[in-house]
Amino acid sequence: MNRALFSLLASFRRAPLFWFGVTVVLCVFVCAVLAPWIAPYDPNLQHLNDKYAPPSDMFWLGTDALGRDVFSRLIYGARISLWVGFVAVGISISIGVALGLLAGYFRGWLDEAIMRFVDVMLCFPSFFLILAVVAFLDASIFNIMVIIGLTSWMGVARLVRAETLSLREREFVAASRLAGAGTLRILCLHILPNALGPVLVSATLGVAGAILTESALSFLGIGAEIPTASWGNMLMDGREAMGVAWWLSVFPGLAILLTVLSYNLLGEGLREFFEPERRG
16 A cells, blocks of 8 residues: 555656646635635625725625625635536446446447447537537536536446456456356456546546536526526626626636646546556
């Protein structure tokens, strides 16, 4: 255990971008969890005498058209973004891992059926597929999370299938079969733990993609319900006031940029650790 931890730290020792990503991700997570104690105001509290107030000592990032504090709404918006990212990725990882394991282990007609279904799903642009589904459902944040998860599992399934095809031929799997282990035990206790590295990388990158998708949907007005603060609908609010209140668009845009970039840097760092052959 200590040797594995030392190897992990040694691999990341010369990766400042990875540590930058880790730092930002942790900061966003802490802000989301401790939002009621960090935010100076209620995110929906209206200071009607301070509409479009620029950044100042009283309002660090200014206020919007209703006099709501942008900094407080930004902190609470992190909760929506991370909640959507984690739940959507949890759904996509669960589906992708299950189907990938079944396809790679049993092969044959089941493998063909699952992979052809994956190919069909990949033919549809995911964002427009999400829009089409939302058109028939209520545009609630719960539905958005579920829909993103149900339309983003294909890459995970193909990744886990490839890992399973390799692992099923290893000696420890053959030894488990000879020892009388059942299929479920082999999949869950022997193959899955050895395939978790690439899955973890995919999950990290998937959180970034889910945050971007939710922000885009909220920007279009079909994401988080008003007046709930999310980075996407904050951008939408600032779109019409760019000329008089630049801070309404700049700060939520920077929050999305830094968070998505940090998750991507974190994912790339984990990929280099789990796939040493990629290192230069």
